[in-house]
Amino acid sequence: MMIKIAIKNLLGARLRTILNVFVTAFSFFLILFMSAMYDGMLQHAKQVTMDTEIAGGAYWHPEYDPLDPMRFEDAHSTLPSEIQSLVDQNTAFPVLVSQASIYPAGRIMPAIMKGIKPDQNIVNMPTNSLSGHDDISIPVLIGKGMASDTKLEVGDTFTIRWLDADRTYDADEGTVVHIMDIENFKLDMGHIWIPLDRSQSMLSMEEEATYVTYKKGAPQIHKTEGWIHRDINYLVQDMEAIIEADKPGAQVMYVILLALAAMGIFNAQVLSIFRRGREIGTLMALGMTRTRVVGLFTLEGGLNALLAAAATLIFFGPILYHFGVNGIPLPIDYTEMGMIMAKRLVPIYTTGLVVSTTVLVSIVVLIVSYIPSRRIARMKPTDSLRGKAVV
Amino acid sequence: MENSLVVTIKNLVKQFPVGGDYFTALKDINLNITKGEFTGLIGPSGSGKTTLLNIIGGLDSPTKGKVSALGNSLNDTSHNVRARLRRKHMGFIFQSYNLLPVYTVFENVELPLILNNVEMKKRKAIVKEAVASVGLSNKLDSRPNMLSGGECQRTAIARAIVHQPGLVLADEPTANLDAENSHHIMKILTDLNQKLDTSFIFATHDEKIMDYLRRIIHLDDGQITEDEFIKNSKVDTSK
Numbered sequence: 001m002m003i004k005i006a007i008k009n010l011l012g013a014r015l016r017t018i019l020n021v022f023v024t025a026f027s028f029f030l031i032l033f034m035s036a037m038y039d040g041m042l043q044h045a046k047q048v049t050m051d052t053e054i055a056g057g058a059y060w061h062p063e064y065d066p067l068d069p070m071r072f073e074d075a076h077s078t079l080p081s082e083i084q085s086l087v088d089q090n091t092a093f094p095v096l097v098s099q100a101s102i103y104p105a106g107r108i109m110p111a112i113m114k115g116i117k118p119d120q121n122i123v124n125m126p127t128n129s130l131s132g133h134d135d136i137s138i139p140v141l142i143g144k145g146m147a148s149d150t151k152l153e154v155g156d157t158f159t160i161r162w163l164d165a166d167r168t169y170d171a172d173e174g175t176v177v178h179i180m181d182i183e184n185f186k187l188d189m190g191h192i193w194i195p196l197d198r199s200q201s202m203l204s205m206e207e208e209a210t211y212v213t214y215k216k217g218a219p220q221i222h223k224t225e226g227w228i229h230r231d232i233n234y235l236v237q238d239m240e241a242i243i244e245a246d247k248p249g250a251q252v253m254y255v256i257l258l259a260l261a262a263m264g265i266f267n268a269q270v271l272s273i274f275r276r277g278r279e280i281g282t283l284m285a286l287g288m289t290r291t292r293v294v295g296l297f298t299l300e301g302g303l304n305a306l307l308a309a310a311a312t313l314i315f316f317g318p319i320l321y322h323f324g325v326n327g328i329p330l331p332i333d334y335t336e337m338g339m340i341m342a343k344r345l346v347p348i349y350t351t352g353l354v355v356s357t358t359v360l361v362s363i364v365v366l367i368v369s370y371i372p373s374r375r376i377a378r379m380k381p382t383d384s385l386r387g388k389a390v391v
Numbered sequence: 392m393e394n395s396l397v398v399t400i401k402n403l404v405k406q407f408p409v410g411g412d413y414f415t416a417l418k419d420i421n422l423n424i425t426k427g428e429f430t431g432l433i434g435p436s437g438s439g440k441t442t443l444l445n446i447i448g449g450l451d452s453p454t455k456g457k458v459s460a461l462g463n464s465l466n467d468t469s470h471n472v473r474a475r476l477r478r479k480h481m482g483f484i485f486q487s488y489n490l491l492p493v494y495t496v497f498e499n500v501e502l503p504l505i506l507n508n509v510e511m512k513k514r515k516a517i518v519k520e521a522v523a524s525v526g527l528s529n530k531l532d533s534r535p536n537m538l539s540g541g542e543c544q545r546t547a548i549a550r551a552i553v554h555q556p557g558l559v560l561a562d563e564p565t566a567n568l569d570a571e572n573s574h575h576i577m578k579i580l581t582d583l584n585q586k587l588d589t590s591f592i593f594a595t596h597d598e599k600i601m602d603y604l605r606r607i608i609h610l611d612d613g614q615i616t617e618d619e620f621i622k623n624s625k626v627d628t629s630k
Contacts, residue, residue: 008493281489285483285485286477286478287475287476287477288478289470289475381450381451382451385450
């Protein structure tokens with residue numbers, strides 16, 4: 001009986017129902033969209049790191065610590081034979097890491113110089129731009145952020161100074177052969193990339209490397225001869241730690257969005273219910289108990305939430321789908337701010353997000369329907385009939 | 392005689408808090424209304440007519456005194472019991488009709504039956520009969536905003552009598568209507584009174600409907616000043 005009256009009220013109210021449902025659906029959409037964008041942003045950062053840097057994992061020289069440049073000079077050796085065989089099979093590529101100083105436009109800047117095989121295709125970096133420059137002493141690949149910091153452009157030359165294996169400083173001219181537009185700032189800021197064989201000869205470290213990155217699915221090496229295996233889980237742990245540390249922030253954002261939605265819905269519901277004071281009085285005069293009145297209005301709120309979920313699917317579903325497929329272009333480049341941020345953010349809608357948002361919004365709608373209707377049902381029927389304002 | 396009593400009021404006092412004090416709206420009211428009566432509570436604004444009607448209908452509670460309606464004491468009963476009494480045995484007609492704006496005539500009249508859990512099949516026939524009795528069969532699917540004032544009030548009457556209550560309480564039912572509609576409404580009500588043997592109590596100060604009343608209770612300043620039974624009423628009492 002109640003459900004019939006509630007449906008009748010909702011369908012009969014037309015514009016009021018449409019407005020209520022729209023406000024709820026819009027809140028629904030906003031929460032879903034913003035949360036999915038946030039998830040997408042974090043997921044993207046992880047994916048970019050894996051695509052451009054980690055691939056299937058790595059083997060590190062025992063002395064290598066990416067966070068301690070002072071140890072780079074000791075973190076190199078020839079590759080263990082099994083790791084070398086991976087490289088020979090093109091399922092891995094070596095990188096030689098060293099400190100360097102560069103002098104763009106006469107200014108001195110510290111840099112991390114990495115020698116990489118130009119023909120590698122394991123990570124998504126335009127390293128092939130380093131090949132075919134026999135006329136250039138040191139072909140250099142840099143990122144957009146680095147180019148901006150150093151004011152270097154393609155074709156510009158600058159001095160590179162380094163400390164070789166014999167602990168002797170040497171210097172030569174490097175020429176920018178390509179500026180890569182890469183989302184992983186860790187490969188960009190403070191980095192110069194040169195061909196591996198060139199860096200090995202510059203550093204007097206023939207056939208040596210600091211770490212080897214291997215393809216996804218490459219066979220696991222057991223005889224690493226002291227080199228340390230770093231799997232994906234290890235290599236993404238920093239990223240996951242950042243994501244984990246950011247979770248409370250995401251939850252706060254979710255709660256803020258939910259609170260904003262709740263306020264919107266509450267406003268619409270309160271306005272709707274308080275305007276119906278006379279109707280409530282009439283229902284009581286006709287013999288409806290207070291409990292049933294509260295139940296009726298709460299039920300209307302619940303149906304409102306259901307309609308809103310359907311409306312979100314119908315009206316905002318295509319928008320969510322469009323962004324889910326095509327992403328949203330960002331107006332500025334966040335790479336320079338030290339953030340791994342896609343040029344085009346793609347929201348990720350997980351089942352958990354959709355279900356939890358649906359449940360939460362429905363609960364909020366039920367609560368904000370229950371509170372004002374309970375308050376108005378507590379009024380004396382005579383006051384309700386007179387349309388007296390609720391205080 | 393006792394069995395035919397529909398309303399019994401003994402030493403009723405009703406006070407409303409006003410600021411830190413109390414305003415006495417009804418003072419020591421004593422009243423009996425029997426089955427089938429067509430009674431008017433007459434008096435100027437603020438004389439206590441609506442308050443008395445609300446107390447009889449269980450919409451308000453007495454401050455002192457005893458009130459019973461249709462054999463049920465209204466003094467110590469809960470909201471739910473009073474709601475049940477109204478749902479089963481009472482009908483209300485309001486000055487401003489109080490029709491639910493989103494419902495059609497049919498749905499408005501159907502509401503008391505839904506609240507009383509009457510089966511859908513039976514409901515349809517009962518509603519149609521009630522709507523026919525007020526001459527609105529051609530307006531079943533109309534919403535209140537498509538009806539005239541007289542039609543709205545006729546819908547409200549149909550809603551009040553659709554579940555065949557023992558008592559109908561009407562608060563200024565003709566106040567918003569012109570003379571022609573007022574007479575039409577009163578004619579319908581007197582017919583229903585005789586046909587259904589339902590008691591009607593009106594709160595009114597509309598001179599136009601006085602001729603229809605068989606009993607007039609004059610109220611002034613919260614007290615009954617006169618209680619007269621009318622012999623030359625327009626209501627046919629020959630049945």
